[in-house]
Amino acid sequence: MHPRPSSIACAGLLVLPMLLAGCSARHGADQGNAQVAQRAAGPARQLAYEHEVDIDTAPERVATTQAAGLRACRDATAAACTLLASSIEGEPNAAATLKFRARPDVIPKLVAAMGQHAELARQATRAEDLSAPIVDAARQVAMLDDYRTRLEALRTRAGNDIEALIKVNHELAEVQANYEAAAGKRALLAQRVETEILDVSIRSERHRSFWTPIGRALREFGGHLAEGISTAITGLAYLIPWLLLMSVLGWGGRRLWRRRRGGKISAG
Incomplete structure (x- = not known):
């Protein structure tokens, strides 16, 4: 007597947590072996x-x-260099910025191309070790891929059991979403290792003439004067109510003082 498809499907659903645990244990053993080989x-x-x-x-x-x-x-x-950001500012404070993501062999070419028209003032490099995140992402992708394969096998065995199919498909949808997220994270980490970031700041500090700041100050004199006058007017607008209040308080205090003084003289 052959077991019914619904019985097979239900039995398959009961082992879903066991599959995940077994998959994790197997990958844990694989990770241990990989770590031993890596140490060697x-x-x-x-x-x-x-x-x-x-x-x-x-x-x-x-x-x-x-x-x-x-x-x-x-x-x-396009695969060798990508422009991530760009900005430029005109006179009097001429400056520009650039940000690239490029292959390591392209970075010196970019710097050399800009160096033909300018002077390299400063250069700095920093590195981030992504070894652990890359290993974790690869392990997670492999685990989810194995779990997805087992779920697809269970879906085939579920046959015409609608309830079992719904549960398996729901689990498959979650696993697929997690798999795509993990695969995207792994691809992003791989891109960060395979390519490099170049931040460029273009200035004109050293090449400005002696008269450049003076000329700029003269050109901006009218604007600064207008801003100073407007600030003074605004301050005066805030000050006038306080002056009126202080005048009233001073006048009232003086009258009160005179009245008390007059009372003391009459009593004497």
Whole structure:
């Protein structure tokens, strides 16, 4: 006598937690073996690099320097360089910023392209070790993939049992959502390791002439004077009510003092 499909499906549903626990235990054993092998071979570090570059140039060449960086990134393939942010400010405070994500071999080309029109003032590099997050993400993806395969097998065995199919499909939907999230996280971590960030700041501090700040101050004199007058008028508007209040209080206090003094004289 063969078991009914509903009995098989219900039995399959009862082992769902056992499947997950068994999957976790198996991957825990795999992780232990992997850790032993890693200790023997030495840790492979996954580093994500970020570079900061400050470039100084003449005020009239800030836009040219920024354009050179944009052109160098555009000349590379889309997979090799991506522009993440860009801004520029005109005179009197000429400045620009750029932010790229590029392959390690493209980063020096970007800096060299902008260095043709300017002077490299400062360069800094920092790294973040993503070895542990990458291993955790890969382990989670593998565990969810295995669990999803087992759930699909249970769905096949469920046959025409609608209730069992609903439960399995619901569990499959949750596992699929978690799998896609974990896979996306793993892909993002891999991208951070395979590519690097370059933050560029273009200034014109060293190349400004002696008269540049003076000329700027003269040009802004009218505006500063207007702001000073407006501030004084605003302060006066706040001060007038207090002056009136102090005058009334002073007048009342003086009258009260005179009245008390007159009373003392009459009593004497």
